[in-house]
Amino acid sequence: MTPMLRAEHVSKAFVLHNQDAAVLPVLADVGFTVHAGEAVVLAGPSGTGKSTLLRILYGNYRPSTGHVHVSHDGRMVDIVTADPRQVLEVRRRTLGYVSQFLRVIPRVSTLDIVRDPMLGRGVADGVATRRARDMLARLNLPERLWTLPPATFSGGEQQRVNIARSFVDTTPILLLDEPTASLDAANRDVVVELVADARARGAAVVGIFHDEAVRDRIATRRLDLTTFKAAA
Amino acid sequence: MSPAPLSLPPALEPLLTVDGIERMYGDRVGCRDVSFRLWPGEVLGIVGESGSGKSTLLRCLSGIDVPTAGQVRFRLDRELVDIFSIPEPTRRSLMRTAWGIVHQNPRDGLRMDVSAGGNVGERLMDRGDRHYGRIRGSALDWLERVEIAGERIDDRPRQFSGGMQQRLQIARVLVSQPRLVFMDEPTGGLDVSVQAKLLDLLRVLVRDLGIAAVIVTHDLAVARLLTDRLMVMKDGHVVEQGLTDQVLDDPHHAYTQLLASAVLSA
Numbered sequence: 163m164t165p166m167l168r169a170e171h172v173s174k175a176f177v178l179h180n181q182d183a184a185v186l187p188v189l190a191d192v193g194f195t196v197h198a199g200e201a202v203v204l205a206g207p208s209g210t211g212k213s214t215l216l217r218i219l220y221g222n223y224r225p226s227t228g229h230v231h232v233s234h235d236g237r238m239v240d241i242v243t244a245d246p247r248q249v250l251e252v253r254r255r256t257l258g259y260v261s262q263f264l265r266v267i268p269r270v271s272t273l274d275i276v277r278d279p280m281l282g283r284g285v286a287d288g289v290a291t292r293r294a295r296d297m298l299a300r301l302n303l304p305e306r307l308w309t310l311p312p313a314t315f316s317g318g319e320q321q322r323v324n325i326a327r328s329f330v331d332t333t334p335i336l337l338l339d340e341p342t343a344s345l346d347a348a349n350r351d352v353v354v355e356l357v358a359d360a361r362a363r364g365a366a367v368v369g370i371f372h373d374e375a376v377r378d379r380i381a382t383r384r385l386d387l388t389t390f391k392a393a394a
Numbered sequence: 395m396s397p398a399p400l401s402l403p404p405a406l407e408p409l410l411t412v413d414g415i416e417r418m419y420g421d422r423v424g425c426r427d428v429s430f431r432l433w434p435g436e437v438l439g440i441v442g443e444s445g446s447g448k449s450t451l452l453r454c455l456s457g458i459d460v461p462t463a464g465q466v467r468f469r470l471d472r473e474l475v476d477i478f479s480i481p482e483p484t485r486r487s488l489m490r491t492a493w494g495i496v497h498q499n500p501r502d503g504l505r506m507d508v509s510a511g512g513n514v515g516e517r518l519m520d521r522g523d524r525h526y527g528r529i530r531g532s533a534l535d536w537l538e539r540v541e542i543a544g545e546r547i548d549d550r551p552r553q554f555s556g557g558m559q560q561r562l563q564i565a566r567v568l569v570s571q572p573r574l575v576f577m578d579e580p581t582g583g584l585d586v587s588v589q590a591k592l593l594d595l596l597r598v599l600v601r602d603l604g605i606a607a608v609i610v611t612h613d614l615a616v617a618r619l620l621t622d623r624l625m626v627m628k629d630g631h632v633v634e635q636g637l638t639d640q641v642l643d644d645p646h647h648a649y650t651q652l653l654a655s656a657v658l659s660a
Contacts, residue, residue, distance in 0.1 A: 179648030268590030
């Protein structure tokens with residue numbers, strides 16, 4: 163089995179300087195490895211640091227201690243110590259993060275939002291367009307919306323645009339933060355299929371899923387964060 | 395197994411290196427002890443409140459103002475040259491061709507008594523282009539790219555709205571295909587709807603042309619949309635820097651935490 167992501171001794175405490183330097187310990191000494199084709203689902207009640215851990219794996223939060231090694235171009239890169247442009251390069255081609263929220267860019271059409279990551283990876287224009295259209299159709303987004311910027315779409319529609327953008331050309335490592343929240347059953351099923359497809363192609367998945375049924379369908383393994391919870 | 399060190403593509407060298415920049419005004423600190431590297435295609439944001447020294451720093455980086463200490467070196471023909479030790483005319487020519495400056499106030503970057511086409515075409519002539527038809531063609535192409543109707547090519551900038559003047563200034567800067575662009579509050583003073591249009595235009599142009607940019611802004615949303623990396627300044631010093639989303643979502647310095655928590659989300 164090929165290790166794709168390895169977290170070592172990851173701890174995180176937030177220091178709130180403007181609230182008398184209050185310290186909020188969230189994670190202590192978390193360690194695990196995810197291999198190609200695996201889907202590790204983070205478990206534990208809310209407040210156990212699932213989202214915090216996922217953001218640390220993506221390089222969005224800086225851990226207080228520890229390292230996160232990800233397999234990029236056949237070698238392991240520590241996302242914690244890599245410089246910003248290395249992190250961006252790893253994210254561009256290797257490490258994808260999917261939340262339930264779409265960051266809307268003013269004036270950019272839905273189709274362009276979905277095409278954008280592929281164009282950034284050098285996929286030909288025509289191919290990117292075709293794949294973007296196929297993915298939007300698969301997620302049941304009405305075609306009349308494709309040329310419009312999603313700023314005025316409903317929450318569920320924006321979420322499907324975000325899913326399309328994230329799954330149209332999946333990265334070898336996928337970090338999923340509740341991507342199915344507030345989707346209807348049919349679209350939830352599509353997301354479960356998309357994750358399975360990505361795994362079949364060898365992607366390593368780490369995710370948070372509130373919905374018990376979705377979690378059971380996606381997970382190959384559970385990681386209970388309460389066992390790592392920092393002492394308050 | 396211990397992780398192998400990451401080897402970077404060998405051709406990639408920094409475009410701009412900045413070491414220990416200081417600008418004093420008598421006893422008062424404008425900015426002090428600023429160092430960083432900027433790589434081709436990278437967009438760096440400098441944020442901080444008024445008086446934090448961000449505009450002073452930008453003036454030093456772009457060669458408008460001379461720092462009281464430190465070095466700014468720019469890659470010219472495979473070699474890093476200290477922009478303050480080269481002769482003045484060389485620096486002036488560099489400022490017009492290899493890099494560009496987008497001023498907060500378009501009047502500072504445009505020639506108000508010259509037509510829109512002339513403003514854009516002048517840069518090509520600076521670069522040595524002498525073919526009138528080709529210059530006018532390029533000017534038309536660039537007006538279109540910044541969404542100014544071609545029929546306005548002979549109008550003076552003073553007949554344009556603030557948003558159009560700003561877009562014209564951007565066309566004037568980008569037409570000479572600079573490798574590095576400095577921008578001081580590029581959306582300051584514009585209506586929100588005009589800002590959105592301009593931001594998207596800048597985002598696409600910077601991405602498609604692969605130019606590096608240093609953008610000074612007090613608007614964290616602008617920084618998030620346009621920049622890869624962020625430096626936070628306070629009282630003339632850099633208090634925090636890193637990946638833009640990291641600095642904004644997990645700020646470590648007291649001042650950055652204050653700044654990030656003060657943003658109203660629409």
